[in-house]
Structures are given as C-alpha cells and as structure tokens.
Amino acid sequence: MSSTDEPPPSPRPTPGALGYRLPAEWEPHEATWIAWPRNKEDWPGKFGPIRWVYAEIVRCLSRSERVRVLVGSGKAERKASDSLEKSGVDLDRIEFVRFRTDRGWLRDSGPMFVVRDRSIGAEGEPPPVALIDWKFNAWAKYDNWRRDNRLPKFVADRLGMDRWSPRVPIDGQQRRVVLEGGAVDVNGLGTLITTEECLLSHEQERNPGLNRSGYEQLMAEYLGVSKVIWLGRGIVGDDTHGHVDDIARFVDPTTVVACVEENQGDPNHAPLRENLERLREATDQDNRPLRVVELPMPAPVVFDGQRVPASYANFYIANSVVLVPTFNDPKDREALGILAGLFPGRTVVGIHAVDLVWGLGTLHCLTRDQPRGPAAG
Template sequence: MTSPTPAQLGFRMPAEWEPHEATWIAWPYNHEDWPGKFAPTPWVYSEIVRVLSRHEKSVVVVVADGAMKRAAAKVLEKAGVNLERVRFFKAATDRVWLRDSGPTFVVRDGAPSGVEGEPAGPVAMVNWKFNAWAKYDNYHEDRRLGRRIAEETGLHRWAPRVEIDGAPRRVVLEGGSIDVNGRGTLLTTEECLLSDVQERNPGLDRAGYERVFAENLGVSNVVWLGRGVHGDDTHGHVDDIARFVDARTVVAVVEPNVDDPNHEPLQDNLRRLREARDQDGEPLRVVELPMPAPVTFEGDVLPASYANFYIADGVVIVPTFNDPNDRVALNTLAELFPGRSIVGIHCVDLVLGLGTLHCLSQQQPAEPTGG
C-alpha cells in the first residue's frame, strides 16, 4: 500500500511569517565561496545572528566540529551576541546555503488522523534531495544534512519520490525555488524547474511538479513566473524576484532601465503576478520593489536583490548594498510589515558567495496553536 502523503495527513508548508521555533544557519568556512573576500564574511554572519537572536526563540548554528564551534562562538561574542539564544549543531557541510540544502518544515493545524505510522507531532520535515543546483560536484555532506537535522530534532522526515520512466526517483528541490503564502498558493519559476539547463528532475513536467507541491506541501495553486535575476547561479530561484509578505500580497522586484538585462524578465514576472489569482481565485496585491544598481566583482554580475529578505519573529532582515534604493526597499517593507522591525544587513561582501539572507537561513516553525 502507498503511504499517505503529508497533505493527506493534514500537513502544509507554513508561511515564513508564521511563528518560529528556531532559525537555522550554517557557519561560513569555505574560502572558495568568497574568493578574495572571505575575511568579512564571518562578521556579516555575526551581525545576522546578533539581530535574529534578539527576536527568535533560538538561532541554531551548524558547525563542522568543536574547533569551528569555538571559532564561531568567539566571533559571535565579540559582536555582542547573546550566546544563551544560540545553539550549535555539529554537522559537516559543503556550503552554507541552508535554504536549499536544508529540509522544508511542514505543520499540521489539527489533531492526528489516527493513521498507522503517521507523525505524532504537529511539525515534521520534507527532505528533498539536494544536488548542488545541478551544477557542482561537491555536495555530499550537504545532501546528508536533512537526515542529520531530523535526528537532532526528532521530527518525522519524508523523502519525496516520483516515478519517471517507470522508476522511482527522489525529488530534487531547493527551498529558494519556492515561496508560499501558507494558505495553498506557491510561487516558482519556469527557468529553475522547467528548463533543461541545470535540470533538477529530468522528465518531471509542470503538472508533475504541481502534484509534488500538492502532495508534500499542501499547495493547491501554483503561480509560475518566468526567469530569475541576471547573475543568479541557481538559474532562476524565485526568492530573488518575488515573495509573499502576507496571504494576499506579493513584492516583486523591477528594473526600470530598459538597457539592463533584468528589465524585460522582471516586467514579464510583474505581468504574470498581476494576472495571477490565489487559491481562492482572488487577485494578488502586487507591490514593486526596486533593484540596486548592478553589484559586480572582477567583472562578474552578482545576484544582488532586495527580495532576498528573511522574515523572522518580530523582525525582517533585508540585504542592503550601499545603494540609494536601499532606503526605498527598507521603507517599502516597513509599510508591509508594521508589526516587525526592519533591519538592513550590509551584503556587498556576502553576495560574492552568490546568495544573501534568505539563501543562508531556514526557519523551523513553532507548533501551531491547538496543534
């Protein structure tokens, strides 16, 4: 018999603004990810942890071993972090982008259904297969991370599979490729999931992905955008272009300069969002976010985007780039999150690693009230 899916047991992927039990990050150590600019990176992380630890119940910092734990704790202490709000979890990683290598946490709002073998608790994990964005070879520690987090937390872990060409295969998916409103609607991009470039799941089509989202995340409505931002190493992650900020409102980045390579694809995404509907058939409210001026290093354009913010309990941390549009982005998000502090984190150095705040974080939701 086929085991029941998370959705059949009442589980769903909650919105990022729903209450958290913890935020997970991994301490940076790989100098090759920030070639020539690694030195500032631990200090950027210390500022992230300092801000988050003032609001979250716990910040879990993944470290490879005791030596890395001691080094990280020393930096965090110097930066004024309250280490009583920080937990260290020992697990090797290849890179620090836990949004993609970590699991997707799901919650159940009601009581257990009584099905044999179902999770006892209201929080569980969907552990996608990770293959380093179908681009890199060194991901063997990262692909084990979901199992290790399940062992640490004691949470039930699903490892979704689909049948392609008559054979069952683990589903490859990164957290940065999806964004949800917690009510049944999900944003993603055709460039990331349907292109034959950096193809995650050869043979899995649009309808197949929508079944995966329905069965594992409780999603009934998928809004497909087109392309991601120029310089995006992931080939189209949605968390650099459009994000839910409440159940009906999406922020979308735009580039007014018609000569900029981001102009046309971002206008196309904006059009799609304005034509889209939520799970109840209602139109979305779409709010525009600017793009910073192109951030480059040694001639390469980096994926700098204000949409890569992270929503934590009581605070939203937003990447900033020493750009006049920093203020516009922060003010826009402040209006959209009146109950949270809006804190800018300087990311000109961090983005050389080809990601910023949302890419490096993963929220563990709290148990739903009454769950």
C-alpha cells in the same frame, strides 16, 4: 492468494493527505538554522569579512528567536563563538550543532518543515511539525553536495521528527526529487510561486522527465499546495538558474512584492516586467487577485568582472525582525521603507551584503526557518 500470503503494505500517506502544509515564513518560528561559513571557495578573495557579516545576522536573529548554528568541529565552534561574543551576541540564545556541511546555503540544502493544523493533540494523530527531505544536488551545477544532501535526515533524527523523501518514477526507476527552498515561496494557505526557468528548463535540469503537472502534483502531495503561480525567469548572476526568492515574495496571505528594474537597458528589465504582469493577472487558492507591490532593484553589483545577484527580495522574515540585504545604494532606503510598511509588527533591519552577495546569495539563501507548530502556539 494463499492463506500464508500477505497483501503488500499500503503506501505511506503523503503529508498533504495528512493535512500538512508548508507554512508562510511569517508564521511563528521555533528557531532559525544557519551554517557558520567554512568554504572559502564560496567567497574567493573576500572570505575574511564574511564571518563578521554572519555575526551581525546572528546577532539580529538571536534577539528574535533561538538560532541553531551548524559547525563542523569543536575548533570551528570555538571560532564561531568568539566572533559572535565579540559582536555582542548573547550566546545563551545560540545552540551550536555539530554537522559538517559542504557549503552554507541552508535555504536549499536544509529541510522544508511542514505543519499540521487540524486535530492537534488528538490521540493517534500525526505530530504538528514534520519535514520534507528533498534531494539536494547543488543546483545541478556543482559537485560538492553530498554532505549537504544528508542534512535533512540529520535534522529529522536530532529533532525526532517524521520525514518524507519524495520520489517519482523516471526512466523506469524511482528517483528522489530535487527541490530547493529558494525555488519556491508560499502564502501558507495553499498558493505557491516558482519559476519556469528553475524547474522546467533543460539547463541545470534538476529532475529530467518531470513536467509542470508533475511538479504541481508533488507540491500538492508534499507541501499542501493547491495553486501554483508560474513566473518566467530569474535575475542576472543567479547561479541557481532562476530562484524565485530573488524576484518575488509573499509578505502576507494576499500580498506579493515583485522586483522591478526601471532601466530599460538592463537585462533584468524585461524578465522582471513579465513576471510583474503574470503576478498582476494571477489569483490565489481562492481565485482572488493578489495585491502586488513593486520592489526596486539596486544598481548592478559587479566584482572581479562578474555581476552578482543583488536583490532586496532576498530578505528573511523572523519572529520580530525582517532582515533585508543592502548594497550601499540609494535604493536601499526605498526598499527598506517599502518593506517596513508591509511588516508593521516587525522591525526591518538592513544588513550590509556587498561582500556577502559575492557568494551568489544573501540572507534568505543562508537561513532556514523551523516553524513552532500550532501545538505549541
């Protein structure tokens, strides 16, 4: 190498190498992000009542923390503001953010915020909160995703946060990695649960050529994960093809709730039973067994001949409340009671979701938590 040549730049350290990790949802939030509903195709024939369901979600969340509401225009903001005000929302707790989305499923299209616990405040240390900008391609199923795919960069720029966009070599090219927030759930200490149906199936394949070990390496490098627990299949009606947030969720560092279907004739019975057994046999990042609590499934919810993915596991954990979808079902009370026992420091609130789930998702699918970060704690 001549004296005028310079060595190639060193690769940028990954978040995992810098000590970042994906926090558990129960860790303190700076805010919750949600996108005001705008795409009528998400709720064909039922769009009318959806804004009132959203208003109730925002009302409950705003009592717990700041809510950042994405709206596409000034007109949309005025309409959203009117609905929220009529629903008793304190608008001082709301921050409207102008960004036009394709759809509103921020769990999947929004950024994954990561936090860094060590050396907080030391000069030259990375900031306590950053974000991961995975590619979003509408679950490898729909064609309206390009605006949504730009959302994480917009958020990073708005908040002044560091951002990583994971890439892997596939077919001789560096390709951005697709990963949705609803596909994973973590305990914040290094253990992550996901499903083979979502990440490893060739149907709705997000990342052709990326295998199990490849995903595990990515989760270690970008999310600080040291242990991945692979479940099998998701539930009937889930158009994401196997998201874990409809079947199993961490509720504390050592406890997982797992959905079960008692009716042996229901197509969800066998896959949920298999997932339950996998969790009972699994261990966490410290090789300790998990505590597994069974969560019932509601009776099938069907509209216009289509079964939709109704599940109590699609709850959302905010700072002082846990919002749980309900379905006018006798099991509503049982599910709320189980979750209330698991979140003694939070108020567990049921949100009527029979109309909402016609969009093929409910509360967790719609929300994205922005962690406060240890520096502000």
